[in-house]
Amino acid sequence: MMGPVLAACLLIILSTAWISQANGATCKKDGGVCTCNDQTKNVDCSYKELTAIPSNIPTDTDRLELDLNKLSSLPSKAFQSFTKLTFLSLNNNQLQTLPAGVFDELKNLETLWIQQNQLQSLPPRVFDSLTKLTYLSLDYNQLGSLPKGVFDKLTELKTLEIRNNQLRRVPEGAFDFLSSLSDVTLHTNPWDCSCNDILYLSKWIREKEGKVNGIESATCVNKKAVLEITEEEAAEDCVYPNTTTAIPTTIITTLASSNDDDIPELPVPQENFQKFLGYQEPDHLPTQPQCLMSISGYLGLMMSLVLTSAAILYVIHFLKKA
Template sequence: MTSGGTMQGLCLLGWAVLLGLAGACPEACDCGEKYGFQIADCAYRDLKAVPQGFPGNVTTLSLSANRLPGLPRGAFAEVPLLQSLWLAHNEIRTVAAGALAVLGQLKSLDLSHNLISDFAWSDLHNLSALQLLKMDSNELTFIPRDAFRSLRALRSLQLNHNRLHTVAEGTFAPLTALSHLQINDNPFDCTCGIVWLKTWALATAVSIPEQDSVACTSPHVLKGTPLSRLPPLPCSAPSVQLTYQPSQDGAELRPGFVLALHCDAEGQPAPRLRWHIQTPGGTVEIASPNVGADGRPLPGAPAARGRPRFQAFANGSLLIPDFGKPEEGTYSCLAANELGSAESSVNVALATPGEGGEDALGRRFRGRVAEGRGCYTVDNEVQPSGPEDSVVIIYLSRGGSPEAAVVAGRAPGQRLPGLLLLGHSLLLLFLASL
């Protein structure tokens, strides 16, 4: 066959393939063109899985009113040009990651009237062309704050008749084109975390129908109260302050130096506490508490031999029973509630005799006393209140019991058994017994 004949044969084969693709359609569906759209109608077919074999140019796919139990990864890989996908009235419980991510041209998505509780929210990040999203009448309990971050073209969002207890502040902020939002008939927990939604709903130009049904289910005293008429709640974001205590009541401590920090956190609702500790050996994260009042690990805490290295108590105290070089580092207390978070940190270092730290510290504090600022000491609890000016010094006797004193009052040449410094300068030093 001549080269011209070969080319002609290849062209004919190519056209045959294209015509075959255009005419392909799963047996259970009807495919055709209508109003310039390539439509695949698979509704009301008692389907239990997404059919395969669609034409690649399908732009509208209806799978409504079937018995689909879920949408697996790659379910719509054959139809990347879809602009409309209808999946209402199925039995879908799970939408797996990657099931929808390929539909970058999708404008309308209807997942309403299913049983969805597990949804791949990250797939929405690829659907930047989406204008209509219907997820009403499902079992959704949670929406990530960044779920809608890419949906700047979205005009209508329906989340009504789900099981949402709250919505994170800022969830709807990326939806700059939104004009219609339905969130009614969800069991909202009307605590401090939902107050922002009331404020936003009253101020936004977005249409929110059935506002009397956007109501509280809990707490009991507010049950049935529309969010728009929610009374003022005593809410405040967390604040944190670290304090030092020489001992921890109720803990059975072995003889030796014990470093104790106390995280005083305020806020409404009561903040959750977490300790972040950066030591030479690595980072330690502790959700407080991890021990009971007796210092023993709580049930369910990570298994450890004997007493935990770091003991976080329910009252906000953190004990390091045998403080030494391996425990040097940065100790941070983090408090979080529904309204935000706060953090406070101190740096902890151990200075041993011969490092010169004692004399340097003494000269520094005597100089500050001469300036009229000086040092401050207390018997049990110290709270730094100003940068560099509030410095606490505690001397430890050879037996390990703390005895408070002022370093500026030390007689010339007097030797110190030990020294502990805590200040807002974020430096903590302990001089080992001499």
């Protein structure tokens, strides 16, 4: 028969196991999706083929790495719980866009990496809350334009990387508020130096030459340095296409004046039809690893509860006999 001391020890061991299981569900260190360090508050979720951000990341995380996954989109509230983050890396994913407000709660963020994704545009004011940001990398994306004022709140920014994109111009005043900037990469963009929109960038580079590293490398599509462009060379008043698609008025007039029998039936893309009906994709769906983690965590928790209950019943039974 098991003595009362041994039974009590068993109870303690099982209780500890239950507590460990509960803590493990918060951030697994061995065999889980992410690797966590309690001392440094670092969480590494890289190389995990994630299609969504794991839901079990501790909210006091200081450094979060989500590199080399399969993230193609982010919910607008993806990082709302991580108010203590100072470092966030989203490199080498498949992000095509960023939702408005996705970084609004990251008021302590100092470093943001979004290299080697597929971003074609940025939401207006997407970085406005990142007033402590010192390093921003948007290299190796497909950015065709920048929203006006997108960098206006980044007065502490020291390094800005936007090389290897599809930028032909930047908005007037795009860099005027970057008072702390010391390094910038602008090269390997198809800067269009035939349009007068380029004159702001050309003038800014000349003013910052010798003060900001890397600016001289910006070249036009004809290989001429952007800083050398004159008003005579950039004389055209170019209009660039935007992402807004409008129906030409001639088509509207024609359709309005036609008989119903003459109007052909046009196929409606499924995604447009869903938008018309107000359908929205859910912000977050659990990934397969997350589901497996949830199931295994639940089973482990249930097993611990069963064992703990058995130990308690045994102790009570033994005490009654005594």
